[in-house]
Amino acid sequence: MTSTFARFDTVFLLSRFSGAKYSPLWPSPSSHSSLLSSGIHLRTKPNPRLQSIAASSSSGATVAGTESIEIKSLPTKPIEGQKTGTSGLRKKVKVFMQENYLANWIQALFNSLPLEDYKNATLVLGGDGRYFNKEASQIIIKIAAGNGVGKILVGQEGILSTPAVSAVIRKRKANGGFIMSASHNPGGPEYDWGIKFNYSSGQPAPESITDKIYGNTLSISEIKVAEIPDIDLSHVGVTKYGSFSVEVIDPVSDYxxxxxxxxxxxxxxxxxxxxxxxxxxxxxxxxxxxxxxxxxxxxxxxxxxxxxxxxxxxxxxxxxxxxxxxxxxxxxxxxxxxxxxxxxxxxxxxxxxxxxxxxxxxxxxxxxxxxxxxxxxxxxxxxxxxxxxxxxxxxxxxxxxxxxxxxxxxxxxxxxxxxxxxxxxxxxxxxxxxxxxxxxxxxxxxxxxxxxxxxxxxxxxxxxxxxxxxxxxxxxxxxxxxxxxxxxGRNFFSRYDYEECESEGANKMIEHLRDIVSKSKAGESYGNYVLQFADDFSYTDPVDGSVASKQGVRFVFTDGSRIIFRLSGTGSAGATVRIYIEQFEPDVSKHDVDAQIALKPLIDLALSVSNLKDFTGREKPTVIT
Missing domain, CATH: 3.40.120.10 (Alpha-D-Glucose-1,6-Bisphosphate, subunit A, domain 3)
Structure with missing residues (x-):
């Protein structure tokens, strides 16, 4: 392989990320823009060879490129902080825009998968339409081709909902798929972006794979990239370069x-x-x-x-x-x-x-x-x-x-x-x-x-x-x-979210609760509630025997009431503290009571036991549900 930076007939326009304008992603496509976020050059003008797709999108036209593609090796170095949470890797957009940040993670993914899971295989690519998805799509396609993937199925304009990605993987018997999303987190230049990988069953990759990805981000030294032009994602159709092809699909039809x-x-x-x-x-x-x-x-x-x-x-x-x-x-x-x-x-x-x-x-x-x-x-x-x-x-x-x-x-x-x-x-x-x-x-x-x-x-x-x-x-x-x-019967339930808390204080609060759990005994009184048990939830998968530990601190009382504390892994900054409060009520005459009134004694107990205000400085939750 040639150890050099790949060049894709492009210029570098980083100004796109300051003062960017927003436009609807559906149905009118936006023009290609350029980016240098990973040592990968993205084109500023549509590839002339793709113009026939624009002229015949309804026919699903196939555009042939060169007979073979050149694979380049881009030198890179490990970047800290690329460990995935419960739903993939999520960070601020500006973090993903850093040189090689996204590319490193994508290459680390391929380095973590068995060869048969991607070599000459079909993978799906789509996302929620948030800022940076279109640029990221081009980076992912080029690295996929560079690693020997046979075909990419990508939603038109890069659009595929997360459920639709799973559906397309399963229907088309793909080997897996990339989902570009930070889920329910805000989007835009100052906000969040995310990436995750789903397996051939359509489900998110297991921890055994995400742990390997993280391990490989710590030792990565090269990124394999195919020297191909940007793919026109605005029209349904197939583009081929040698043995590699990209099919732009209708994001709705399979779902x-x-x-x-x-x-x-x-x-x-x-x-x-x-x-x-x-x-x-x-x-x-x-x-x-x-x-x-x-x-x-x-x-x-x-x-x-x-x-x-x-x-x-x-x-x-x-x-x-x-x-x-x-x-x-x-x-x-x-x-x-x-x-x-x-x-x-x-x-x-x-x-x-x-x-x-x-x-x-x-x-x-x-x-x-x-x-x-x-x-x-x-x-x-x-x-x-x-x-x-x-x-x-x-x-x-x-x-x-x-x-x-x-x-x-x-x-x-x-x-x-x-x-x-x-x-x-x-x-x-x-x-x-x-x-x-x-x-x-x-x-x-x-x-x-x-x-x-x-x-x-x-x-x-x-x-x-x-x-x-x-x-x-x-x-x-x-x-x-x-x-x-x-x-x-009614299970009165509420969740208190404290978003973007300082991580240090939030973690100290959880350690404080774990210390209480370690010393707790059944029969202890917590106000008017009697403790049945307290623990830090652990789960053994009945199918493969894998164990997930430290999944949430629980206080379960003899009347079935519960208080649970967790730190969420779905945010991109700081820590989100979640408190869950539940109380079962079999009496129909009490079912119309407002949940916050019914749960107030438990809510007060949760705030008292956790010392949340002292650890986080928060007076009230960001969201109550």
Whole structure:
């Protein structure tokens, strides 16, 4: 190999990253820009050889390049801080723009995979449309080609939701895929970017691989890059260079086809087309804006104006694409009007999270997954034979446990992180699962899936109202939830998030709690609560025997109440402290009490035991859900 910097007929324009302007990513493409962020030169002008794609995008034209491609070796050095969290590597955009930062991690990934997992193989590439995705796409494609990948399937304009990446991997039998996203974190030059890798089953890479990637980032010395022009991502079609090819695909079609297989679209269409049923979906200017109109409007008959913030933007419209009561306030305000819609939902940056609302009614994520599981067999065709098993993340409330017990289904409690559900799904042990962090999904793919959850709820409502005539009172979201509580009891639940705390203080707080746990004894009194046990949650995977330790400090009391403390691994700066509070209430007469009132004694206890204010300096949480 030639040890030199690869040159791609380009000039270096770093000024793009100061005073950048934002434009919609969908449907009109933006022009190519140039970048030097990894010793890799990106072109400033479209490759003339790709112009035929622009002229015949609908035909899926194939553009042939040279018979072979030259592979160059770029010298590099290790860069600190490239250890992945629970959902890949996330940092500020400016960090990823540093020379070789992204390229090092991508090369370290290839150095960590068995040769058969990528040599002459097909990989998928897509992301949530945030700032830097288009430039990153070109870097990843060139390094993939340099390492001998046979084909890249990339979403048009680099767009593919996280659930869609999983769906495409599975449908097209790809060997894996790259997801460019920082999920629900803000986007733009001053904010966040992220990258992760999913395996051939469509699930996030296991810790055994992410640990290898990190190890290789500490010793990397070269980056293998193919000297090929930038690929035009604005039109569907195939570009070939020797034995390497890039196919730009429609980001919606494979995912839509899967949803049509899972759900009864005729049933849902009957609900959304009713004159007496109001629907609203807030895409938060994130990736599901590319999916909302084709699915909800074009296929299911929802009104065009039912889609809010439906144009994906590189900076999410200066918003925070996290579907909760704080950041999806516009939707919440509409849903809590007297004349608000009957059903509302939002999804996050990369489309894997969801929030569900009825008119003046919020459904907690913990209740949502339990209610979907309790109604799945009768309302969703995919589950006609019944779910195989149910699972939740450890901090998620115990509502799902009660459904599993009543339905006599296998049940699993796993650490936070969707990858822990994947092994159970692949082993045929799990069908429906969820996390309290607004993540819900099933074994149709190996990622949580925001639009799937919305369609699941619409299926339940459509099934309950299929015989209702116009003018008759419809079964509402609140009716479904309250009926569930009457049957199973209510798990009052709340989460307090303290975002971007100083890492040192946050870690000292967790160590303080671990010290309390190490000395705790069953039967000890904590105010009016009696301790059943306290621990730092550890999980042994029943499929492969792998162990995940230190997954959250738990205080579990004899009445079933729980307090849990975790540091989140999904942020890009500082530490996010999460406190989870739960209390079970079987008495129907108390089910309408506000959760913050019902949980106040436990909340006060959590703040007292943790000494959170002293360790973090925080007077109040950033977000309460």
């Amino acid at each position: 839509l086809e899967l949803m049509e297989d899972v759900f009864d679209f005729d049933l849902i269409r009957g609900l959304l087309s009713r004159s007496d049923f109001g629907f609203m979906f807030d895409a938060m200017h994130a990736v599901t804006g590319a999916y909302a109109k084709p699915i909800f409007v074009d296929n299911l008959g929802a009104k065009p104006d039912s889609i809010s913030n439906g144009v994906p933007l590189e900076d999410f419209g200066h918003g925070h694409p996290d579907p909760n009561l704080t950041y999806a306030k516009d939707l919440v305000d509409v849903m809590y009007r007297d004349d608000g819609p009957d059903f509302g939902a939002a999804s996050d940056g990369d489309g894997d999270r969801n929030m569900v609302l009825g008119n003046k009614f919020f459904v907690t994520p913990s209740d949502s997954v339990a209610i979907i599981a309790a109604n799945a067999q009768e309302a969703i065709p995919y589950f006609r034979a019944g779910p195989k098993g149910l699972a939740r993340s450890m901090p998620t409330s115990g509502a799902l446990d009660r459904v599993a017990e009543k339905l006599k289904l296998p049940f699993f409690e796993v650490p936070t992180g969707w990858k822990f559900f994947g092994n159970l799904m692949d082993a045929g042990k799990l069908s429906i699962c969820g996390e309290e962090s607004f993540g819900t999904g099933s074994d149709h793919i190996r990622e949580k899936d925001g639009i799937w959850a919305v369609l699941a709820w619409l299926s339940i409502l459509a099934h309950r109202n299929k015989d209702k005539k116009v003018g008759e009172k419809l079964v509402s979201v609140a009716d479904v939830v309250k009926e569930y509580w009457a049957t199973y």
